[in-house]
Amino acid sequence: MRLELITIGTELLLGHTIDTNGAELGLALAEAGIRVGRRTTVADDGDTIREAVEQALACSGAVLVTGGLGPTADDVTKRVVADLLGLPLEFQPDLWEGLLARFARFGRIPSDRNRSQAEVPRGATVLPNRWGTAPGLWLENQQGLVILLPGVPGEMRRLLEHEVLPRLRQRGAGLVVRSRTLRTTGIPESALAERVGEVEAALAPLSLAYLPGLEGVDLRLTAWELQPEEAATRLEAGVDLLRARAGEFAYGVDQEDLAALILAEARRRGFRLATAESCTGGAVGERITRIAGSSEVYLGGVIAYHNAVKISELGVRPELITAAGAVSEPVALAMVTGVVGCLGADVGVAVTGIAGPGGGTTDKPVGLVYLASTVSGTSRVRRIVLPGDRQEIRARAVQAALFLLHQQLAELPPQHSL
Numbered sequence: 001m002r003l004e005l006i007t008i009g010t011e012l013l014l015g016h017t018i019d020t021n022g023a024e025l026g027l028a029l030a031e032a033g034i035r036v037g038r039r040t041t042v043a044d045d046g047d048t049i050r051e052a053v054e055q056a057l058a059c060s061g062a063v064l065v066t067g068g069l070g071p072t073a074d075d076v077t078k079r080v081v082a083d084l085l086g087l088p089l090e091f092q093p094d095l096w097e098g099l100l101a102r103f104a105r106f107g108r109i110p111s112d113r114n115r116s117q118a119e120v121p122r123g124a125t126v127l128p129n130r131w132g133t134a135p136g137l138w139l140e141n142q143q144g145l146v147i148l149l150p151g152v153p154g155e156m157r158r159l160l161e162h163e164v165l166p167r168l169r170q171r172g173a174g175l176v177v178r179s180r181t182l183r184t185t186g187i188p189e190s191a192l193a194e195r196v197g198e199v200e201a202a203l204a205p206l207s208l209a210y211l212p213g214l215e216g217v218d219l220r221l222t223a224w225e226l227q228p229e230e231a232a233t234r235l236e237a238g239v240d241l242l243r244a245r246a247g248e249f250a251y252g253v254d255q256e257d258l259a260a261l262i263l264a265e266a267r268r269r270g271f272r273l274a275t276a277e278s279c280t281g282g283a284v285g286e287r288i289t290r291i292a293g294s295s296e297v298y299l300g301g302v303i304a305y306h307n308a309v310k311i312s313e314l315g316v317r318p319e320l321i322t323a324a325g326a327v328s329e330p331v332a333l334a335m336v337t338g339v340v341g342c343l344g345a346d347v348g349v350a351v352t353g354i355a356g357p358g359g360g361t362t363d364k365p366v367g368l369v370y371l372a373s374t375v376s377g378t379s380r381v382r383r384i385v386l387p388g389d390r391q392e393i394r395a396r397a398v399q400a401a402l403f404l405l406h407q408q409l410a411e412l413p414p415q416h417s418l
Contacts, residue, residue: 001033001034001035001062001168001171001172002034002035002036002037002060002061002062003029003034003035003036003037003056003060003061003062003063003064003145004036004037004038004039004040004056004059004060004062004063004064005022005025005026005029005036005038005039005040005063005064005065005066006039006040006041006042006049006052006053006056006063006064006065006066007019007021007022007039007040007041007042007065007066007067007151008041008042008043008044008049008065008066008067008068008077008151009041009043009044009067009068009151010043010044010045010074012041013041013042013043019041020153021066021067021151021153021156022039022041024153024156024157024160025064025066025156025160026039028160028161028165029064029165029168029177030176030177030178030179031176031177031178032165032168032169032172032176033169033172033173033174033175033176033177033225034168034172034177035177035224035225037059037060038056038059038060040052040056044067044068044074044075044076045076046076046079046080049065049068049076049077049080049081050080050081050083050084053065053080053081053084053146054084057143057144057146060144061144061145062144062145062146062147063144063145063146063147064147064149064164065077065081065146065147065148065149066148066149066150066151066156067150067151068151069117069134069135069136069137069148069149069150069151070117070133070134070150070151071111071113071114071116071117071133071134072113075116077148078116078119078121078137078148081121081139081146081148082121082139084143085121085139085141085143085146086141087121087122087123087124087139087141088121088122089119089120089121089122090119090120090121090122091115091118091119092118092119092120092126093118095117095118095120095126095135096115096118099114099117099118099133102133114133117133117134117135120135120137121137121139123139123141124137124138124139125137125138125139126138127149127159127163127164128163129150129155129159130158131154131155131158131159132150132152132154132155134150134152134155136148136149136150136159136163136164138163138164138167147164149164174227174228175225175226175227176223176225176226176227176228176231177222177223177224177225178222178223178226178228178231178232178235179220179221179222179223179235180220180221180235180236180238180239180253180254181211181218181219181220181221181253181254181255182218182219182221182239182242182243182246182250182252182253183215183216183218183219183250183251183252183253183254183256184216184217184218184219184246184249184250184251185215185216185217185249185251185258185399185400185403186216186249186400186403187216187217187246187249188217189210189212189217192210192217192219192246192249193210195245195246195247195249196208196219196242196245196246197245199241199242199245202241203221203238203241205223205224205226205234206221206222206223206234206235206238207221207222207224208220208221208238208242209222214388214392214395214396214399215258215395215396215399216249216399219242219246221235221238221239221242223235239253248407251403251406257287257290257291258287258399258402258403258406259287259288259290259291259294259402260291261406262288262402262405262406262409263288263291263293263294263296263297263298265406265409265410266297266346266347266409267296267297269409269412270346271297271345271346271347271375271376272297272298272299272343272344272345272346272347273288273297273298273299273345273346273347273348273349274298274299274300274301274302274339274340274343274345274347274348275288275298275300275301275302275339275348275349275350276301276302276304276314276335276336276338276339276348276349276350276351277301277302277303277304277305277350277351278303278304278305278310278326278327278335278351278352278353279305279327279351279352279353279354279355279369279393279394279397280351280353280355280394280397280398280401281303281305281394282301282303283394283395283397283398284301284349284351284398284401284402285298285300285301287398287402299343299344299345300343301339302314302338302339302342302343304316304335307321307326310326310331310334310335310338313338313342314334314335314338314339314342315334315337315338315341315342316331316334316335316338317334320334325364326352327352327353327354327364327368327369327370328352328370329370329372329381329383331352331370332350332351332352332370332371332372332381333350333372333379333381335350335352335372336348336349336350336372336373336374336379337374337379340374346375346376347373347374347375347376347405347408347409348373348374348405349371349372349373349374349401349402349404349405350371350372350373350401351369351370351371351397351398351401352369352370353367353368353369353370353386353393353397354366354367354368354369355367355390355393355394355397356389356390356393357389357390365385366393367385367386367387367388367393368383368384368385369383369384369385369386369393369397369400370382370383371384371397371400371401371404372404373401373404373405373408375405375408375409375412378408380404380408382400382404384400386400
């Protein structure tokens with residue numbers, strides 16, 4: 001089945017509110033095997049809403065709309081859709097009695113405006129809202145299917161789960177829309193595309209999408225309207241094919257995080273971890289400590305932003321900084337060696353760089369970062385130049401630092417342990 005989504009709210013267009021409903025609906029509908037052909041956001045304007053719903057019905061014959069079902073003057077969705085479908089609004093006393101009882105439980109008295117929430121287009125199926133005052137509506141005639149849900153996220157989510165999805169599943173054939181994601185980092189999108197090559201024929205009927213971000217490029221495979229078992233089998237084989245093409249730049253699947261993978265491997269080997277940071281200001285440690293249970297592995301870190309701290313806390317020799325500069329290979333190596341030594345860790349990672357917007361030179365431009373990692377006394381260093389503004393450079397540096405350590409841990413022989 002195919003339908004379109006319309007989220008209504010001027011606040012969404014102004015950017016005052018993030019459209020979380022659209023994202024949640026997309027995920028839930030895909031899981032139920034419903035293909036969303038288009039998602040539209042429109043203002044609280046009757047003419048605009050009517051046009052959007054009319055176009056959606058013309059294209060797909062089915063549309064799910066959120067927002068505009070409340071009692072205020074800008075809540076016009078129900079009235080506009082009822083008029084479009086030629087269904088007069090009718091007052092339903094039982095709905096009104098239910099609203100009165102709900103208000104009474106909270107010690108409130110409804111206003112005259114609330115009476116509009118007990119008006120229902122003729123022939124519509126009421127989707128009971130036990131979590132709010134605006135019921136959902138299921139309207140269907142020769143023009144198509146229109147599902148109206150409140151815009152309040154909690155109410156929308158529960159009505160979707162309990163009232164809408166069961167009805168939509170009855171119309172399907174047990175088919176699903178499922179996705180799997182291969183996560184890569186340390187390689188640009190264009191270079192990754194060259195590695196992956198022309199694999200669409202081998203992946204068919206799956207579709208492939210490249211999703212670049214600050215942490216790398218995700219490769220998302222999607223199975224459209226397949227039986228669950230076939231979708232799972234094809235997605236697993238597709239991920240294996242992409243992993244082979246991406247090679248050493250692939251590190252995980254779906255929501256796997258580099259920090260979590262590092263912690264899991266260090267825990268398995270009995271390693272303790274420490275970090276030393278300059279330009280990232282503790283962001284590597286923050287990524288690590290997001291993971292529940294990180295205290296079993298992570299000892300802590302030193303934020304050596306000033307050169308004096310690099311010298312006093314990490315043991316970096318002053319003459320090393322004078323000769324090579326704070327952003328340099330020898331200083332990065334000295335930082336990681338120092339933090340592992342002072343905290344008594346087995347593995348460590350260090351970052352020093354120029355995040356900008358100032359401070360760069362011809363020889364050392366903004367975005368230059370040196371990373372160093374060490375595992376049981378063996379160290380390595382990497383020089384990279386990262387694009388973006390200050391925050392983007394810092395975020396990319398964190399990911400690159402974690403990836404360097406992840407790679408070094410992955411190269412250890414299986415029998416290696418303390």
